[in-house]
Amino acid sequence: MKHAIQVRGLTKLYSGVEAVAGIDLEIEHGEVFAILGPNGAGKSTTVEILEGYRKRDSGEVSVLGADPGRPTRQWRSRIGIVLQTNADAPELTVREIMRLYATYYPDSRDPDEVIEMVGLTESAGKRIRQLSGGQRRRVDVALGVVGRPQLLFLDEPTTGFDPESRRRFWDLISGLAHGGTTIVLTTHYLEEAETLADRVAVISRGKIVAEGDPSTLGGRATAKARVTWADGSIETDTPTETVLELSQRFDGEIPELAVTRPSLEDIYLRLIEPS
Numbered sequence: 001m002k003h004a005i006q007v008r009g010l011t012k013l014y015s016g017v018e019a020v021a022g023i024d025l026e027i028e029h030g031e032v033f034a035i036l037g038p039n040g041a042g043k044s045t046t047v048e049i050l051e052g053y054r055k056r057d058s059g060e061v062s063v064l065g066a067d068p069g070r071p072t073r074q075w076r077s078r079i080g081i082v083l084q085t086n087a088d089a090p091e092l093t094v095r096e097i098m099r100l101y102a103t104y105y106p107d108s109r110d111p112d113e114v115i116e117m118v119g120l121t122e123s124a125g126k127r128i129r130q131l132s133g134g135q136r137r138r139v140d141v142a143l144g145v146v147g148r149p150q151l152l153f154l155d156e157p158t159t160g161f162d163p164e165s166r167r168r169f170w171d172l173i174s175g176l177a178h179g180g181t182t183i184v185l186t187t188h189y190l191e192e193a194e195t196l197a198d199r200v201a202v203i204s205r206g207k208i209v210a211e212g213d214p215s216t217l218g219g220r221a222t223a224k225a226r227v228t229w230a231d232g233s234i235e236t237d238t239p240t241e242t243v244l245e246l247s248q249r250f251d252g253e254i255p256e257l258a259v260t261r262p263s264l265e266d267i268y269l270r271l272i273e274p275s
């Protein structure tokens with residue numbers, strides 16, 4: 001099995017309208033792959049087809065060597081899924097729900113270890129309904145990984161997290177990735193994609209409009225730099241030269257000097273602009 005995920009010419013229509021309009025994708029084993037795109041771009045539809053929860057109209061799809069259009073129980077046990085809305089069991093405690101889910105898989109992780117991994121040890125005895133939104137999200141993630149999946153799908157995993165919890169969550173995902181789990185995530189947070197992903201794909205109106213390393217996406221690394229200082233700003237291919245000229249002009253320290261390249265967000269917004 002060469003790739004964890006291989007997709008060719010994937011399409012999906014809703015009432016004759018193409019929500020996914022010919023997507024090709026290859027995701028390697030052990031890779032963290034982020035799918036970005038505006039609301040309605042076709043991200044969830046694509047991911048749900050890969051998860052085996054939605055039928056495609058055409059195209060070839062292989063996920064962990066099998067066709068997700070014909071999911072088997074054994075195949076499902078190798079995949080972890082964290083959806084936007086969580087499994088609702090408000091009266092169970094964190095430990096109870098983890099123990100229950102652990103019984104569904106042939107090679108589960110120790111429930112207490114997983115609770116520790118997501119930072120919920122102190123809340124392990126609390127009922128789900130007593131948890132904050134961010135804590136519930138961590139339960140979702142814990143349930144997604146308790147079966148020791150080879151491939152983990154995360155749909156907007158950190159929506160509603162405070163900045164500190166988001167960073168802790170990123171550490172958790174990086175740890176899973178280092179342990180060899182392949183991770184596919186959708187997110188609206190560009191910083192999240194940049195921090196976590198080896199590669200990103202930007203989907204707009206059902207098509208991939210750019211794909212690659214987040215640090216070089218859309219020509220980002222070679223784009224013109226912007227040099228700004230107290231009373232001026234220019235875009236240039238030769239920022240070093242500009243800074244040297246400015247330092248002569250100011251005879252030393254340049255007031256409020258900054259040299260920047262386009263952020264991932266700048267590139268992303270350009271990519272999804274209606275043409």
Ligand SMILES: Nc1ncnc2c1ncn2[C@@H]1O[C@H](COP(=O)(O)OP(=O)(O)OP(=O)(O)O)[C@@H](O)[C@H]1O
Binds near residue numbers: 019038040042
């Ligand atoms: N079950 C459905 N029936 C009809 N149309 C649908 C259905 N699910 C999605 N769509 C439409 O397909 C398009 C793609 O939707 P999808 O949910 O895949 O987008 P998305 O990129 O995941 O968006 P978001 O960021 O809002 O989650 C949208 O125009 C949406 O309205």
